[in-house]
Amino acid sequence: MVRRLRALGLTIPLLAFLFAAFIIPVLVFLWQGVHDDTYARYMSHSTPVLEAWDGVSEPTEAMYAALQKDLVQARKDKTVGKVATRVNRELPGGRSLFTSTARRAARLEAPYREAMIDLKPAWGRLETWQALRVAAARYTPTYLAASVDLKYSGDGSIRRQDEKRRIHLTLFWRTIEISALVTIFCLLLGYPVAYLLSNLPQRSTNLLLILVLLPFWTSILVRTTAWIAILQGNGVLNDLFVAFGVIGDDSRFSMVYNRTGTLVAMTHILLPFMILPLYAVMRTVPKAYVQAAHSLGANGWIAFWRIYLPQTLPGIGAGVVLVFILATGYYITPALVGGQDGQMISNLIDFHMRRSLNWPLAAAMGFVLLVLVMFLYWLYDRVSGIDRMRLG
Amino acid sequence: MKPFAFLYAAGLCFAATTASAGDLTIVSWGGAYTKSQTEAYFKPWMASTGYRILSEDYSGGLSEVKAQVEAGNVTWDIVDVEDAEAILGCDEGLFEEIDPAILPAAPDGTPAEEDFLEGTLGDCAIGTVVWSTAYAYNRERLLPPPSTIRDFFDLEKFPGRRGMRKTPRVNLEMALVADGVPADQVYEVMATPEGIDRAFAKLDSIKEHVLWWEVGAQPPQLLIDGEVVMSTAYNGRIFNAIAAEGQPLSMVWDAQVLAGDNWAIVKGAPNLELALDFLRFASMSENMAVQASWISYSPARRSASERVGSYHADPNLKMGPHLPTWPDNMKTAIRNDAEFWADHIDELNERFNAWLIK
Numbered sequence: 001m002v003r004r005l006r007a008l009g010l011t012i013p014l015l016a017f018l019f020a021a022f023i024i025p026v027l028v029f030l031w032q033g034v035h036d037d038t039y040a041r042y043m044s045h046s047t048p049v050l051e052a053w054d055g056v057s058e059p060t061e062a063m064y065a066a067l068q069k070d071l072v073q074a075r076k077d078k079t080v081g082k083v084a085t086r087v088n089r090e091l092p093g094g095r096s097l098f099t100s101t102a103r104r105a106a107r108l109e110a111p112y113r114e115a116m117i118d119l120k121p122a123w124g125r126l127e128t129w130q131a132l133r134v135a136a137a138r139y140t141p142t143y144l145a146a147s148v149d150l151k152y153s154g155d156g157s158i159r160r161q162d163e164k165r166r167i168h169l170t171l172f173w174r175t176i177e178i179s180a181l182v183t184i185f186c187l188l189l190g191y192p193v194a195y196l197l198s199n200l201p202q203r204s205t206n207l208l209l210i211l212v213l214l215p216f217w218t219s220i221l222v223r224t225t226a227w228i229a230i231l232q233g234n235g236v237l238n239d240l241f242v243a244f245g246v247i248g249d250d251s252r253f254s255m256v257y258n259r260t261g262t263l264v265a266m267t268h269i270l271l272p273f274m275i276l277p278l279y280a281v282m283r284t285v286p287k288a289y290v291q292a293a294h295s296l297g298a299n300g301w302i303a304f305w306r307i308y309l310p311q312t313l314p315g316i317g318a319g320v321v322l323v324f325i326l327a328t329g330y331y332i333t334p335a336l337v338g339g340q341d342g343q344m345i346s347n348l349i350d351f352h353m354r355r356s357l358n359w360p361l362a363a364a365m366g367f368v369l370l371v372l373v374m375f376l377y378w379l380y381d382r383v384s385g386i387d388r389m390r391l392g
Numbered sequence: 393m394k395p396f397a398f399l400y401a402a403g404l405c406f407a408a409t410t411a412s413a414g415d416l417t418i419v420s421w422g423g424a425y426t427k428s429q430t431e432a433y434f435k436p437w438m439a440s441t442g443y444r445i446l447s448e449d450y451s452g453g454l455s456e457v458k459a460q461v462e463a464g465n466v467t468w469d470i471v472d473v474e475d476a477e478a479i480l481g482c483d484e485g486l487f488e489e490i491d492p493a494i495l496p497a498a499p500d501g502t503p504a505e506e507d508f509l510e511g512t513l514g515d516c517a518i519g520t521v522v523w524s525t526a527y528a529y530n531r532e533r534l535l536p537p538p539s540t541i542r543d544f545f546d547l548e549k550f551p552g553r554r555g556m557r558k559t560p561r562v563n564l565e566m567a568l569v570a571d572g573v574p575a576d577q578v579y580e581v582m583a584t585p586e587g588i589d590r591a592f593a594k595l596d597s598i599k600e601h602v603l604w605w606e607v608g609a610q611p612p613q614l615l616i617d618g619e620v621v622m623s624t625a626y627n628g629r630i631f632n633a634i635a636a637e638g639q640p641l642s643m644v645w646d647a648q649v650l651a652g653d654n655w656a657i658v659k660g661a662p663n664l665e666l667a668l669d670f671l672r673f674a675s676m677s678e679n680m681a682v683q684a685s686w687i688s689y690s691p692a693r694r695s696a697s698e699r700v701g702s703y704h705a706d707p708n709l710k711m712g713p714h715l716p717t718w719p720d721n722m723k724t725a726i727r728n729d730a731e732f733w734a735d736h737i738d739e740l741n742e743r744f745n746a747w748l749i750k
Contacts, residue, residue, distance in 0.1 A: 081483025092739035095483070096731060165739070167746040174749070233619050257603055340558075340604055340748045348745070354453040356738060357480065 030370075033143050033363035038086040039135040042079040043070040050129075050136040055155040059129045064112035067132075071098070071105035083135075089358065090142070091131035097122050130154025143364035148172075168345070168365065172372065175344040178262060178334075179327035185267040186274040186323050187316065194278035194315070198285075209279075216272040224336045227265040231256035231337075262334045262342030269333060270326060274319040281315030317384055321377065328373055345369055415444045416666050419456075420472040422449030423609075424632050428686035429472075431704075433674040440673075443666060451607075453477070457486050461659050469661040470670065475730035476561075476737065478517035478654045483734075487516035488657040494668065495675045498695035504675065509717075511727065512692040517654035518671055519692030521683070524716035524725070525562045526648035527554075528630045529622040530615045531640040541647035541724075544622060545570040545598055555614050555623025558604035560744035561733060562624065562649045565726050567594035569647040579729045588740070592747060604748070615641055631688035631714050635703055645721040651728040652692060690717040 040047045045066040053063065074080040084098035091097075097120055108115040117124040133154035134142055145152040149166045152158050160166070193212070197205050215223060230236045238252040247253065255261060285308065293303040331346035338347070345365060352362035418434070420426045426447060434445045448468070450456060454477050460466045473481060481487045492513050495504035505513065512519025527544050531537065538550055545567070556563050565578050571594045573581050581587035603620050605611055611625035612633040627648070633639040655674065657667045673679065680691035681699035688711060691697050697717060703709035712718055716725070733740075 078485065078489075082485055085480065085483050088735065089738055093735045096735045099483075165742040165746055167742060167749065170746075170749055232617065234617050335606070343749070351741075354455045356741065357454055357458060357484065358738070 029363050030367050031363075032360050033367050034141070035139055036086070036143070036360050037138045038082055039132075040138050042074055042077070042083050043067075043136070045069045045073075046132070047136045050133045053129070053133060055130055055133050055153075056126075059113075059126075061111055061113050063129070064116055064123070065110065068105055068108055068112045068116065071102040075102040075105060087131060087135050089361075090134050091128060093122070094128075094131060097128070127154075143360045144367065146361055147364040147368050168348070168368075171343070171345045171348055172368065175328055175346070175369075176372070176376075178259070178266070178342070178344060179324050181263055182266045182270060182327045183274075183320055183324045185263065186271050187320065189267070190271055190274035190278055190319065191316075194275050194282055197275070197279045198282035212272055212275050215268070220269060220332055221336075223269055224265050224333050227261065227268070228256055228337060231261055231264065256337050257339035257342075259338070259342040261337035261339065262344075265333045265337050266327060266330060270323045273322045273326060277318040277322065278312065278315040281312050281318075285311045313384070317380075321380060324376070325373055328369065414663065414666065415446050416470070416663050416670060417446045417448060417468050418470045418472075418670070419448045419450050419468050421452070424636075424687055425628065425689075428683045428689075429674075431686050432679050432683035433670070436679065437670055437673045441669070445670075454481050454484075454486060457481060457658055458484070461486050464660070466658050466660045466662060468658045469663050469667045471656050471658060472520070472653055473517065473656050475511075475514075475517075475652050475654065475728060476733055478514050478656055479730055479734045481656060482514060482516035486659055488659055488661065488664065489516050490518060490657065490668075490671070492518070494672060496672055498677055498693070500695065502695065504693070507677075507693045507695050509692055509694065511730070512652050512654070514654065517656045518675060519652045519654050520674065520680070521653050521687075521689035522650055522692055522716055523653065523689045524627045524645075524648040524650045524721075525557070525624050526627055526643055526645050526716075527622050527624045528611065528615060528641050528643050530618070531642050533618055534621050537642065538622060538644060539646065540644070541566055541570045544644075545594065547598060547601060550621060552621035553601050553603050553619065554598060555603050555605050555611050555620040555625070557624055558606050558748075560740040561728070561737075563595060564588070564591040564740070565649055565728075566624070566647050567591045569724070569726070570594060575647060575724045575726045578726055579732050582732065582736075588743070592743075595747075612639065612641065615639075627714075627716055628687050628689050635688075635706070635709060635714075645716075646724050647726060648716060648721065648724075649726045649728050650716055651730075653689075684711055684715065688714040690715040 046063065049063050049066045053059070071080065074083055080099060080102040084095040087098055088095035101116065101120055104119060122128050130153055134140065134152060142152040145158055147168050149161045149169045150158050151161045197208055200208065233252050233254065237255065241247045242249050242252065255264070289307050289311070290303050293307045329346055330344060331350050334342050334344045335347055349362045349365050352358040420429055426449065430447065434447060438445055452474065457468065457471060460468060492505050495518065497503050498507040508519055509522060512522070529538060534550065538544065543550055544554065564582060568578050568581055568587070568591050569575055571590060582591065603614065605614065605623070608626045608629050611623040612629050614620045615623055616639055627643060630641055630643050633641050655671055657664065661667055677693060677696040677699060680693060680696035681701070684691055684700040685702065685704045691700070700711050700715065703711055713720065
């Protein structure tokens with residue numbers, strides 16, 4: 001008992017570290033995807049009025065008056081920009097509508113309804129107010145909905161996003177597709193290598209293992225740019241094809257800046273994650289079983305398929321899960337060699353983190369990706385059983 | 393007393409590894425651009441004031457600034473930002489507001505506010521250079537030479553792949569001009585849904601032949617490698633490839649889209665007073681003219697443009713004709729409407745990305 005406690009005590013630093021550096025940040029980030037109080041914090045008069053409004057009836061004079069009061073205050077506090085950015089996400093053009101109205105809000109006189117519509121006709125439209133109602137809610141499904149191409153409107157309804165703006169579902173699907181293809185390629189390429197490694201004498205194994213690990217220790221950026229040099233139109237591979245007369249000089253293959261480039265580079269980068277668990281498991285498979293199968297009359301194929309392969313399944317499982325999950329999160333490689341049809345969802349998350357500063361949407365997409373991966377993991381568990389997976 | 397002294401010493405050690413008080417941290421884009429700022433502003437300012445400048449590079453965007461401001465741990469003083477980020481950062485409260493009245497007048501006494509080019513002074517941003525996106529081609533690979541934006545969209549006369557930046561900005565404007573919209577009416581057309589449809593339809597006509605680039609260093613390389621026959625590019629990058637590397641590239645200025653880079657002070661910057669002093673120094677016409685001898689970007693104020701001389705490495709190479717604001721280059725120029733883009737960037741980005749993957 002005491003020993004157990006002591007062992008547990010030794011893991012506490014790690015658990016504390018995981019909790020502080022991983023679990024809490026992830027939770028905080030996910031929280032950002034459903035909670036946004038930018039509007040409510042700075043627009044204290046109009047927020048309760050908007051919340052009380054049903055979202056479909058004609059906006060009342062009281063709503064206009066509350067908004068005018070808030071705009072005057074926000075202009076004075078210089079917070080109108082933050083609110084305007086928030087509103088702009090729900091209503092294209094909402095940013096300038098807010099900033100320009102706020103500039104003149106102090107000079108408006110009652111009745112505010114007429115005054116504001118006079119100033120900007122957009123204030124007379126129902127959609128404007130519905131967008132405000134969405135922005136005013138502290139807890140909002142709008143980002144989660146947007147990350148699966150749905151639009152949450154101020155009248156409480158959820159509809160599909162306008163067709164010209166649908167993008168996320170396609171990208172999620174493509175992410176799964178590319179990850180699955182990369183996993184399959186890694187398995188097909190990695191299995192024979194791992195087999196070779198586990199059946200060679202120790203000395204040659206060590207040498208080969210270093211060859212497997214060497215690219216593993218090289219920076220991803222270097223490996224990706226190396227692939228550009230090899231695959232591009234005037235790159236090494238195409239030059240070779242032309243030199244040997246396989247293709248003409250004017251019909252060079254385009255193998256980079258498209259999906260091919262992403263698949264090749266990602267397969268190369270993730271290959272060690274497949275080979276290592278396979279190798280670890282294959283080393284433990286006794287050779288006697290295959291020999292016994294042969295002596296009982298099985299040919300090479302049957303001995304492999306029915307005797308050897310099933311014994312390596314735990315390694316395959318580990319490699320497949322590892323490669324697939326890592327692949328779903330890749331973004332540097334697709335960004336560099338992906339062109340337009342080799343981009344993945346993580347590239348869009350990166351875009352919203354660094355460029356548009358729409359962190360809530362990035363958080364919501366990250367959440368959907370997490371749920372998706374967990375679902376696939378669960379599916380895998382149901383089909384083949386996690387407890388059968390072994391890393392070595 | 394002792395524990396405090398210890399903490400204080402520990403704090404000092406930590407501070408010494410980042411920046412000591414009085415060191416101004418200026419963040420810019422690196423490469424030839426930061427080099428031009430170092431020669432024109434950083435070195436002379438350090439020599440005249442005795443303070444140090446820590447020059448850092450970044451790749452644009454506001455995520456670092458936002459993270460610093462929100463965590464209350466600001467280490468950057470000044471950032472060089474594009475127009476769109478200047479507006480967004482100001483709206484989001486990430487930058488200090490700057491009163492343009494503090495800026496030095498032109499040598500002939502014209503106040504700064506009249507001397508700076510239109511649209512280069514924002515609430516939180518002081519314009520420093522005006523650069524442009526135009527298209528370039530490889531003289532040795534493309535004959536006869538193209539001369540207008542229509543040629544860029546003409547697959548029959550000029551077959552082959554084109555490079556374009558992976559963003560709706562600039563591309564929509566160029567597409568509309570190529571489709572017959574006068575340069576000065578581009579944003580009126582873009583404000584209507586039909587105008588946007590029209591721009592995308594024009595882009596559709598060459599979509600299959602476009603290679604999308606994301607980093608400024610890519611277009612010259614793609615042109616030199618022959619991956620594309622023509623490509624939109626930042627004019628400074630193309631000039632650099634021509635003047636410094638002797639590459640056979642040429643610019644087509646038709647329908648160039650002008651945009652600016654600006655100095656902005658991060659909200660809560662540790663050295664606010666020093667930062668303001670640096671901005672005054674970096675806004676003096678004489679110094680701004682020096683920068684244009686290192687890189688082919690126009691100074692953001694008129695009195696500085698008049699003083700621009702020759703390329704620093706070649707006294708025979710006059711910089712004037714290589715600057716975006718040179719009168720001959722300006723005939724069909726489009727001035728990027730940062731306000732329009734601040735309003736519509738979310739919507740158009742989504743549409744552009746959805747269009748790309750279709």
